[in-house]
Amino acid sequence: MYRFVFTQVLARFDAEAMHRLALAVLRLVSALPGVRRALYRALAPHDPALRVTAFGVHFPGPLGLAAGFDKDAECVGALGALGFGHVEVGTVTALAQPGNPRPRLFRLPRERAIINRMGFNNAGAQAAGRRLRKPRGVPVVVGVNIGKTKVVPEAEAAADYAASAKELAPPADYLVVNVSSPNTPGLRDLQAVEKLRPLLVAVKEVADSATRRTPVLVKIAPDLSDADVDAVADLALELGLDGIIATNTTVSREGVRSREAGGLSGRPLRERSLQVLRRLRARVGDRITLVSAGGVEDVDDVWERMLAGATLVQAYTGFVYGGPLWPSRIHRQLSRRVRRHGLSSITEIIGRTAPR
Structure with a gap:
């Protein structure tokens, strides 16, 4: 039915107008506690x-929503209620900014x-930060993806990221340092x-100096x-980071017109x-958490990423x-696959096909 409607x-x-409409519906769901809980x-x-x-964070399931969908942490409760094991909001910058001129979002069905x-x-x-400090209504792990403010020069990037971290580390379950978006000039140089x-x-x-230490990952x-x-x-x-998220979007156009x-x-x-x-799993083994994102469409993709060494998996386009x-x-x-394989926990498959 959804495919037909889509x-x-x-x-x-x-595409961006439909994205704004989806966020409006989710904000409505977030504002209706009875609907959200149901x-x-x-x-x-x-x-x-x-x-x-x-x-150190407990996730109800391995599949989460990647950053980019809920940029301003407007509807984390509703997204958690839809079945995501975690929701990563952002990318958030220290200063508000309008982004690039429209049109700027394109579907390739x-x-x-x-x-x-x-x-x-x-x-x-x-x-x-103000939104994240409000009650979420339902249990949901929320990560915050932070990026560089466009007008901030590269020489001041560390201070700019630190300013965002000071505001967002306390209410976040984890922080992600985003240095990999292709849409902010010079960002990938970082x-x-x-x-x-x-x-x-x-x-x-x-993040380490917060009252409750906040894990830090890099994307x-x-x-x-x-x-x-x-x-x-x-x-x-x-540096003792808590994880790496691989990967962000690509500038390659291989396979698309x-x-x-x-x-x-x-x-x-x-x-x-x-x-x-x-490659990351071969390099770091199980010494650091790996989160896999990019091209995740179905249960086979999630299963394959975990077998290859991912502890968590994220998707955005698959959700759209x-x-x-x-x-x-x-x-x-x-759940059905775990039981079909006679496992007591999905964590038993993490890294099973990775080189030892």
Whole structure:
């Protein structure tokens, strides 16, 4: 039914307009506690076999929503009620900014992909912090993805990220340092280890000094060379980061016909995202949490990422094309698969196919 509605109705309208409409509906659900709780009881993962613990945080299921959907933390309760094991909001910047000119969001239905050049449009860290301090209504793990304010020069990037961390570390269950979006000029240059080190140190100092220590992860691009992937992995271990998210969107257009500028997500990213995950697992083993994102569409993708070494898996484009019941459906399918394999916990498969 959703596929019919999407192809015959939703796809005929501007992608960003439909995204705003979806957020409005979710905000309404968030504002109706009875509806939100009913959805949570019906759709959220409740199977103990799906529970995952990563960097000291307990997740009800391994599949979460990647950053980019709920940029301003407006509807985390509703998204958790739909069945996501965690919701990552953002990207949030220290200062509010409008993002890039429209149009800036494009669907590629034949390729099951999306191109975006949003440019970190958000209301700023203070606004997101205020929302995150409000009761969530239902149990949901919330991560906050932080990025560089566009007008801030590279030399002041560490201070800019630290400012966001000071505001957002206390209400967040974990923080993600985003240096991998292709839509902020110069941002990906910060993935170079010599530039990334002071930035991560600054954020980690803030997160470690909070009343309740907040885990810190870094999110990397699929377009890094293998040597750069290794270098970031080594730096994450050296600094004692809690995890790496692999990967963000890609600037590659392999497998798609569109040449719109921006970051490509969805099915065409699947293979490279999996390659980066496997390389990271080979480099760090189980010493650091790996979160896999990019091209996740179905239960087979989630299962494969966990076998390859991911503790958690994230999706965005799969949710857009799969519809509101998609996260709940994936978690139900994971429950059945765990039992079919005679396992007591899904965590038993993590890294099973990774090189030892």
